[in-house]
Amino acid sequence: xxxxxxxxxxxxxxxxxxxxxxxxxxxxxxxxxxxxxxxxxxxxxxxxxxxxxxxxxxxxxxxxxxxxxxxxxxxxxxxxxxxxxxxxxxxxxxxxxxxxxxxxxxxxxxxxxxxxxxxxxxxxxxxxxxxxxxxxxxxxxxxxxxxxxxxxxxxxxxxxxxxxxxxxxxxxxxxxxxxxxxxxxxxxxxxxxxxxxxxxxxxxxxxxxxxxxxxxxxxxxxxxxxxxxxxxxxxxxxxxxxxxxxxxxxxxxxxxxxxxxxxxxxxxxxxxxxxxxxxxxxxxxxxxxxxxxxxxxxxxxxxxxxxxxxxxxxxxxxxxxxxxxxxxxxxxxxxxxxxxxxxxxxxxxxxxxxxxxxxxxxxxxxxxxxxxxxxxxxxxxxxxxxxxxxxxxxxxxxxxxxxxxxxxxxxxxxxxxxxxxxxxxxxxxxxxxxxxxxxxxxxxxxxxxxxxxxxxxxxxxxxxxxxxxxxxxxxxxxxxxxxxxxxxxxxxxxxxxxxxxxxxxxxxxxxxxxxxxxxxxxxxxxxxxxxxxxxxxxxxxxxxxxxxxxxxxxxxxxxxxxxxxxxxxxxxxxxxxxxxxxxxxxxxxxxxxxxxxxxxxxxxxxxxxxxxxxxxxxxxxxxxxxxxxxxxxxxxxxxxxxxxxxxxxxxxxxxxxxxxxxxxxxxxxxxxxxxxxxxxxxxxxxxxxxxxxxx
Numbered sequence: 001x002x003x004x005x006x007x008x009x010x011x012x013x014x015x016x017x018x019x020x021x022x023x024x025x026x027x028x029x030x031x032x033x034x035x036x037x038x039x040x041x042x043x044x045x046x047x048x049x050x051x052x053x054x055x056x057x058x059x060x061x062x063x064x065x066x067x068x069x070x071x072x073x074x075x076x077x078x079x080x081x082x083x084x085x086x087x088x089x090x091x092x093x094x095x096x097x098x099x100x101x102x103x104x105x106x107x108x109x110x111x112x113x114x115x116x117x118x119x120x121x122x123x124x125x126x127x128x129x130x131x132x133x134x135x136x137x138x139x140x141x142x143x144x145x146x147x148x149x150x151x152x153x154x155x156x157x158x159x160x161x162x163x164x165x166x167x168x169x170x171x172x173x174x175x176x177x178x179x180x181x182x183x184x185x186x187x188x189x190x191x192x193x194x195x196x197x198x199x200x201x202x203x204x205x206x207x208x209x210x211x212x213x214x215x216x217x218x219x220x221x222x223x224x225x226x227x228x229x230x231x232x233x234x235x236x237x238x239x240x241x242x243x244x245x246x247x248x249x250x251x252x253x254x255x256x257x258x259x260x261x262x263x264x265x266x267x268x269x270x271x272x273x274x275x276x277x278x279x280x281x282x283x284x285x286x287x288x289x290x291x292x293x294x295x296x297x298x299x300x301x302x303x304x305x306x307x308x309x310x311x312x313x314x315x316x317x318x319x320x321x322x323x324x325x326x327x328x329x330x331x332x333x334x335x336x337x338x339x340x341x342x343x344x345x346x347x348x349x350x351x352x353x354x355x356x357x358x359x360x361x362x363x364x365x366x367x368x369x370x371x372x373x374x375x376x377x378x379x380x381x382x383x384x385x386x387x388x389x390x391x392x393x394x395x396x397x398x399x400x401x402x403x404x405x406x407x408x409x410x411x412x413x414x415x416x417x418x419x420x421x422x423x424x425x426x427x428x429x430x431x432x433x434x435x436x437x438x439x440x441x442x443x444x445x446x447x448x449x450x451x452x453x454x455x456x457x458x459x460x461x462x463x464x465x466x467x468x469x470x471x472x473x474x475x476x477x478x479x480x481x482x483x484x485x486x487x488x489x490x491x492x493x494x495x496x497x498x499x500x501x502x503x504x505x506x507x508x509x510x511x512x513x514x515x516x517x518x519x520x521x522x523x524x525x526x527x528x529x530x531x532x533x534x535x536x537x538x539x540x541x542x543x544x545x546x547x548x549x550x551x552x553x554x555x556x557x558x559x560x561x562x563x564x565x566x567x568x569x570x571x572x573x574x575x576x577x578x579x580x581x582x583x584x585x586x587x588x589x590x591x592x593x594x595x596x597x598x599x600x601x602x603x604x605x606x607x608x609x610x611x612x613x614x615x616x617x618x619x620x621x622x623x624x625x626x627x628x629x630x631x632x633x634x635x636x637x638x639x640x641x642x643x644x645x646x647x648x649x650x651x652x653x654x655x656x657x658x659x660x661x662x663x664x665x666x667x668x669x670x671x672x673x674x675x676x677x678x679x680x681x682x683x684x685x686x687x688x689x690x691x692x693x694x695x
Contacts, residue, residue: 115142278299292539359387525542
């Protein structure tokens with residue numbers, strides 16, 4: 001089966017709904033009611049935006065045509081041209097009963113079809129008085145029709161009072177399929193523009209979901225809101241709006257993530273419906289690339305997939321690509337899209353070794369394959385609701401997450417956590433476990449785990465007790481992520497592109513929409529991301545900075561020193577702040593190019609010579625005062641006196657002179673203060689020397 005996830009996003013109670021539509025960019029649904037009112041809902045915050053009676057403006061906005069077609073009970077269809085002050089430019093006559101619906105052909109805007117209670121569907125051409133042809137086959141009146149928008153089938157669908165749904169080939173003028181199952185009149189039909197499904201609604205209160213290729217019934221939806229009157233989906237969105245006697249509902253169907261993948265060399269593959277396409281970043285050559293701008297990629301058609309791809313993913317070495325959907329998986333060669341292996345599966349994951357993979361065949365059976373042959377299968381004790389690939393095989397159940405060894409299928413460790421994503425680093429040492437509310441960074445202690453499994457020492461019912469070390473928890477929701485060295489790069493729930501390393505989060509970019517990480521190409525120093533419309537963008541992220549930060553986290557300062565010269569000077573301030581946060585202030589002082597930052601570090605480290613040099617270069621009274629305080633604390637009174645003189649801090653000089661008992665310094669201070677007009681300080685110095693100011 002297709003196995004589309006279906007979740008309700010909005011339930012809006014109202015009078016009977018006669019039509020619904022979704023805004024192309026905003027999270028809005030508009031519903032026209034039988035009472036004559038129009039209501040606009042925001043389905044993200046569940047708030048009514050607008051509701052009014054006889055709101056003609058909103059109704060007109062729903063018709064995105066140069067001309068508008070109106071139906072009436074006089075059995076005619078009238079064409080009105082809004083560019084010509086709404087003059088009626090044509091009347092189409094031919095039906096012998098009420099006309100119930102008209103739809104334009106998305107592949108030919110001069111052609112439209114009409115459904116009528118006279119039991120027929122007629123196809124018309126603008127400018128022609130008579131219909132091109134008539135489709136007959138329903139035994140009762142036709143209530144609803146829709147065109148298939150894909151390029152591979154010249155199909156039209158209809159629903160009628162005979163409780164049947166018919167799919168027509170309008171080129172051959174034949175009925176290719178009849179869908180049976182509704183218990184009352186069929187009121188609405190819809191070819192989903194992206195998903196391989198047909199949606200049909202009925203007065204029996206149900207909306208049925210059918211596979212558009214096999215015509216198999218996939219799901220029956222009944223939300224208890226009485227008769228169903230209208231249904232609509234939208235290209236580029238997995239939201240579907242439904243209208244009933246008692247209100248409107250918006251559901252989300254299928255995965256949000258696009259079926260898209262990039263290998264390490266920069267070859268990107270994606271699926272549009274069942275068609276697989278490829279683009280190669282190398283083909284762009286030396287073309288200038290700007291952060292966040294759409295990449296101009298040459299697209300190559302690879303062929304058609306035998307199943308509808310809900311997930312597409314390269315193997316770690318890039319030689320193969322797997323497609324999952326319809327309860328099956330197919331492994332293809334990435335170069336020519338040749339079928340290498342296939343089988344039934346709810347889910348598929350690759351191991352870190354491209355020759356191994358696992359499938360979840362049911363909620364209690366996992367099969368492991370090596371070189372396309374089944375190596376082992378097992379039934380996890382607590383069931384299997386989801387699986388995750390990588391250096392260990394992750395299995396999610398109601399009780400938490402369990403990691404298994406790929407070779408033996410033996411339990412390595414069980415954690416009480418419900419993950420959404422698991423992402424392993426290339427080394428297999430680090431992993432991110434993302435949940436609904438936060439993400440955890442862990443270190444996998446492979447040697448300890450292997451030794452414990454071999455010796456049977458330190459094993460518990462939850463596996464190897466110290467197989468993992470938790471490095472941190474971050475209160476952010478990870479949408480997609482990848483590792484580069486010890487840096488975890490991710491997109492979050494508020495559409496920021498960040499990376500996490502050593503407890504620090506660095507924001508690379510603020511995104512204007514949900515983007516999905518494809519990967520990082522070190523030679524390009526760029527991150528690549530794609531969206532649901534298969535638009536690919538990129539952002540600069542220097543590999544030298546990431547390598548340096550990775551070396552620091554591994555305490556490999558010799559490696560860090562070798563990488564440092566490759567880091568541009570404008571990036572070294574960021575690196576220096578990172579070093580400081582990790583507690584490596586001496587290294588931060590050596591790396592930083594910001595005089596202010598270097599002066600602060602020099603003071604913290606007690607580097608008097610460097611601080612003196614920076615204060616001299618800055619000629620800042622504040623810096624001289626700060627250095628004077630440090631010099632005094634370290635009993636370097638000569639330096640403190642020099643700094644206070646540079647700062648013209650006579651109060652500080654007086655305090656220093658009296659505290660140190662330096663009478664010569666007091667005498668010089670008295671004269672200097674008098675010349676500067678600082679009478680208070682001058683008076684005190686003369687008084688301390690037992691002199692009259694007037695002597």
